[in-house]
Amino acid sequence: MQSTRVVPTTEDDPSPSKSSTKSLLDSPQQSDDSGKSEPRTDARHDNPPSHPDGALRASNPLSPIPKGKMPWWRPIYWSVLLSILQIINLQVLALLPLLLLALLFRTFWFSSKSYSRPPSSLNVAVIGAGWTGLQVTGQFKDLGVDSVRCYENMNDVGGTWHKSLAYSGLKIHTPSWMASFAGFPYTKNPPGQKPTKLEIEQRVHNTDLQTYFKKYATHKSINDKFVFNSKITQVSYDSKTKKGHVTIYNSKTKRATEEGPFDAVVFTGYATYPNKPDLPGENDFLANGGQVYHSCNVNDALLASLVSQNKKVIVVGAGKSSCDLVLQFVEQRGSRNLTWLFRRPYQFMRCEKFFHNRSVWGMLSGFMVMIFWMIALLFPQLSWNVLRGSGHAWTYRNTKDTKHDYSTFHFGMLDPRQRYILEHEAPQLVGNPVGFTNKGLRIEKDDEILIANVVIFCTGYRSGVDQIKTVKDGKPHELELDKKLFEHIICPDFPILSSCTNFSTTAGPMRGASVSEYLIYHLCVRRQASEEAMRVQANRLFGQFTLRQSILFADGFFQKWIRLLLDLVLRGLIPWQHLLIHFIQILLFGFTRPPTMNLLPRLPKKWRKGGGAELREELVIKDGVYGGFMAET
Known part of the structure; x- marks a missing residue:
């Protein structure tokens, strides 16, 4: 029979460890109740700190991180890399005639398109008022869709960034320009004033971000579009009329209502429900006084309470949320009773390398990242190894047995101070x-x-789309959760429902602008495909994304995102040159705009002149299906 070994905590371990170290924020020595000072040891530290400047960091946690020496081989590495890039550039030039021919064909194809119905005739339901839901709603309004209803389960906008879901220390891990709404950059200045240089490069805290969301809603005049405390419990679809209804449960009134008919129901949730593993024995642990949380429940007050009570804490997880919480424990002097447990280390980008200072060297570095990210389409591990060798990629655990697997990169960014603490001060333990x-x-x-x-589980989220009941032609319908989506957005078996979780043309909320443009094109311009045709075309896509699997939490994001973009280019939904310009803006020049899709033709003059009200009135008389709200169920 296999024996069970109990791993002691710091205070339970009587023997000093050879690899003991001082905590980042503790003084060089810890005092016991008798006043004697003894060195602190940590028998659980699976990856012991060894930085020579540990004492300096302990005395001043906000002091700059000493820069490490550049490896002797790095200049040679870059020389070889630049030579390879030259060869790749020559091959791209050889393909340029074919690319130009494809561009001409796409331009001619879309110039021949015209509207079959005006955008102002659409009635759209948006599920979720996070940053994607806000951008989708605002962009619909900009493109002439006035009848939009945005349903939010909580009492305010924000989604993942709402105060009820935000864990301690939550902030975006990219500069604000990468996480701003299209045409509305983040700033604390009054509307109409440009952001400061500091604000452009700032990584915004969730409380400031939610204030920014509200400013955007006011700026776009879409506050009247939101329906709060409203959870969508069911979506019904009539395949003959191509219309749908939604059933909403209001948490305040405790009543269910039905609204519709809608031309489209757009699901925008990435992280609606915590993904906490169901491990055996949890009830026994809770009955013995233990506490179990998901990261979204660990707010500032709870974390401070755990630290002040000297609770022995295990943080489970390897991604960005686990890194954030471990950093918070260290900064609040709670690392002495902390264990950071993960099955395998995740890979990250060095923030200052990816978002560089726009120098010539920085632009050259950004160009290299762009090329090798594209090469990841065929050789993802090779590309990741190149980025790791060039100093762009990083992980917090570097031992002989560490596998630098590209599939564990989920677009996480860490700055030098965060990396130093995680690698040298956080008590790590590898285990399942x-x-x-x-x-x-x-x-x-x-x-x-x-x-x-x-025990705190930092194990991600589920979108929650599988929690919505669906009814098709009056009969209960089971969504094909594990089947590919048509053009990575529309459910082939239930085409009233679209999911934004995988239609990621860019990072941040700007992806929502592309969603709105695409859906207007799909509903108002091109001929509607049958469900079977959409299913066949979905199976031909390179990307493997489904309703159940979100691109952000999928293993292999590094490669899968490029596959998704390739699908959109080959389908003619994004011009290749606009996508290239978009990458150049981000990686070389440090700014971004949503990639232009150019799907929509020019509105006929009669529609532009008369506005939408008169036209919607005609449509009501014609088909009798536009409008119709708040029917009790």
Whole structure:
């Protein structure tokens, strides 16, 4: 029978470790109750800190991180890399005639298109008022769709950034220009004033971000589009009329209502429900006084309470949210009772390398990133190894057994200070949690038990689309959650429903601008394809995304995002030159605008002149299906 080994916490371990170290924020020595000072040890530190400037960092946690020496081989590496880039550039030039021919064909094709119905005739339901839902709603309004309803389960805009879901220390991990709305950059200045240089490069905290969301809604005059405290529980679809209704449960009135008919129901949620693993023995752990949380529940007050009470905490997870919480524990002097447990380390980009200072060298570096990200379409691991060798990619655990797997990169960015703390000060342990005991968490490695009072799961989220009931032609319908979406956005078996979670033409909320333009093109310009035709075309896509799997949380994001963009280019939905310009803007010049899709023809003069009200009145008389709200169920 295999024996069980109990791994002690810092205070339980009587023997000093050879790899012991001082905490980043603790003084060089810890005092016990008798007043004697003894060096602190940490037997659980699986990756011991070894930085020579640890004492400097301990005395002043906000002091600059000492720069490490450049590896002797780095200049040679760059020389070889630049030679390879020259060869790649020559091959691209050889393909230029074919690319220009494709551009001419696309231009001719879309110039011959015309509207079959005006955008002002559409009635759209948007599910979720996070940053994507806000951008989708605002862009619909800009493109002439006045009848939009945005349903939000919580009491305000914000989504993942709402205060009820925001964990301690949550902020965006890119500069604000990468996470701003299209045409409305982040700033605390009054509307109409440009952001300061500091604001452009700032990584915004969630409280400031939610204020920015409200400013955007006011700026776009879309506050009247939101319906708060409203959870969509069901979507009904009539395949003959191509219309749908939604059933909403209001958490305040405790009543269910039905609204519609709608031409499209747009699901925008990326992280609606916490994805907490259901491990055996949790009830025993809770009955013994243990506490279990998901990262979204760990706000500032709870984290401060855990630190002040000297709770023994295990943070489970390897991604960005686990890094953020580990950093918060270290900064609040709570790392001495902390264990950071993960199955494998995740890969990150160095923030200052990806978002450089726009120098000539920085632009050259950005060009290299762009080329090798494209090469990841065929050789993802090779591309990632190149980016790691050039100093762009990084992970917090660097031991002989560490596998630098590209599939664990999820567009996470870390700055030098964060990287230093995570690599040198955070008590790491590699292991797979398989269950609880009444004393803590059991891990698969040698059947060890980690003693703990609190376990925090930083294990991501689910979109929640599978929680919505669907009815088709009056009968219950099961969504094909694991089948590919038509053009990565529309459900072939239930075409009233579109999902934004994988239609990522860019990062941040700007992707929502592309969603609105695409759906107007789909509903008002091109001929509607049959469900079977959409299913066949969806299966031909290179991307593997489904309703269940979001691109952001998918393993292999590094390669899969390029596959998605390739699909959109080959389908003619994004001009290749606009996508190239978009990458150049981000990686070389440090700014961004949403990639122009150029799908929509010019509106006929009679529609521009008369506005939408008169036309909508005609449509009501003609088909009798436009409008119709708030029917009790």
